[in-house]
Amino acid sequence: MKIQGKCFYQFTRSFSDRVGSTTSFVWASYCGLWQIHKSANALSALSEKPQWKKIEDYLVGEVPGRGGIDLHDISSKTWASHQASYSDFILTQGAILFEDWSKSLAEMTLVPGKKIKAETFQFASGATSNKWTNWSALDVPGIHTGSSFIKNEVQPALLTAYATNISSLDVLLNWYRFYKELRNSIAHHGGVIRQENVDAYETASLGSLASAGIKRNFSGVKPILGGKINLELHDAVLFLAIIQRLSFAFDAKYCHTNQAEANLIARLRGALADSPAPYELTAERKASWIKKFLMHRGGITPSSLPTAEAWLKSNNVLTIKVI
Structure with a gap:
């Protein structure tokens, strides 16, 4: 089923x-x-x-x-x-x-x-x-x-x-x-x-x-x-x-509560603790990496990847340098 x-x-x-x-x-x-x-x-x-x-x-x-x-x-x-x-x-x-x-x-x-x-x-x-x-x-x-x-x-x-x-x-x-x-x-x-x-x-x-x-x-x-x-x-x-x-x-x-966001952030940080993100990537590879990371480790597919990246950065979850 x-x-x-x-x-x-x-x-x-x-x-x-x-x-x-x-x-x-x-x-x-x-x-x-x-x-x-x-x-x-x-x-x-x-x-x-x-x-x-x-x-x-x-x-x-x-x-x-x-x-x-x-x-x-x-x-x-x-x-x-x-x-x-x-x-x-x-x-x-x-x-x-x-x-x-x-x-x-x-x-x-x-x-x-x-x-x-x-x-x-x-x-x-x-x-x-x-x-x-x-x-x-x-x-x-x-x-x-x-x-x-x-x-x-x-x-x-x-x-x-x-x-x-x-x-x-x-x-x-x-x-x-x-x-x-x-x-x-x-x-x-x-x-x-x-x-x-x-x-x-x-x-x-x-x-x-x-x-x-x-x-x-x-x-x-x-x-x-x-x-x-x-x-x-x-x-x-x-x-x-x-x-x-x-x-x-x-x-x-009810997926949008503050508790839900805290839970998501904790999951993503836990995933990065097990498998750290790359320090730097090209802009194209960075976008691809973040999309897959959110999909497979967070179970989400945001409608705007730039917005998602800004959210990750503002919550001290992830920052990848562009080369």
């Missing part, structure tokens, strides 16, 4: 990679288990008393370091129960990943007098709490003075790239809350549908995921109070798409 594009913060890149790895792991594992489940049931049906050790050796005997596989247990469960386990895993892993990412963004958007926490970026605009401040409060003019360099030279391209996601933040966040409540019901209430699940669905279903930049909409049915949660795997995977697009949208929206 890799989205072609860029983001500002390193922790957003790392988060996106981990979401993609989770998706790849789920599909590879899911397909592999399906083959084992199907084959084990077919082979066990050939005998009234299946010899599970022989069946196991035949099916997975050449798999290195396979650990303790209980093929009898795997085949005795319905495929629907296996699929439900994968859906549960996606909800739990996705919630953990997004919680950690939200905490990282909160550190980059701290404002005096505001309670900026992970929850700041987990509810639709206007949500209120005594424990945290909603992200919409950060959009009030004057709240963030921010970095003029990032705001003018870096942020515009990101805002354009993720314009659909940014304009659909409330839609994405409402669906995020729906999935988060599903996870809470599974983890803490035995998978029983609560009023919170019904309410979250009613709110989320007012918005279209397809219009928010995701390829398809949720295809499940409306949850019925007191029933059991039944989340199809293809709908569970949408949760990973939602949190990834939320991260890109918020990354672009």
